[in-house]
Amino acid sequence: MYDVNTHDVRRFFADVWQKRLQPLSLDALQRKALAIIETHPEYHRYLDNIEAYLDKVWTPEEGESNPFLHMSLHLS
Structure with missing residues (x-):
């Protein structure tokens, strides 16, 4: 199992x-x-401008999708 956190992925x-x-x-x-x-x-x-987005939370309720999650799914 990999030990990767959100900041590492971004x-x-x-x-x-x-x-x-x-x-x-x-x-x-x-x-x-x-x-x-x-x-x-x-x-x-x-x-x-990655530093501005390291802690950003994208929520579906706000009509947003997480670009890093999206790209990670492609990569996997």
Whole structure:
């Protein structure tokens, strides 16, 4: 079982996004994550400003979906 918390997942995606211009530095999992990120331009603003979104809670009641959960489901 993996011991990963919300901040780790969010930072993982943000780190991959920051490294997108250096694709040779990405491992296989990161390349797969980058492909997912690239298909979701609506999430790029979160990745560009990750510190502001580390503790954000997206709720269905507010008509929101969690972009990091969404990308994680694609990745899994």
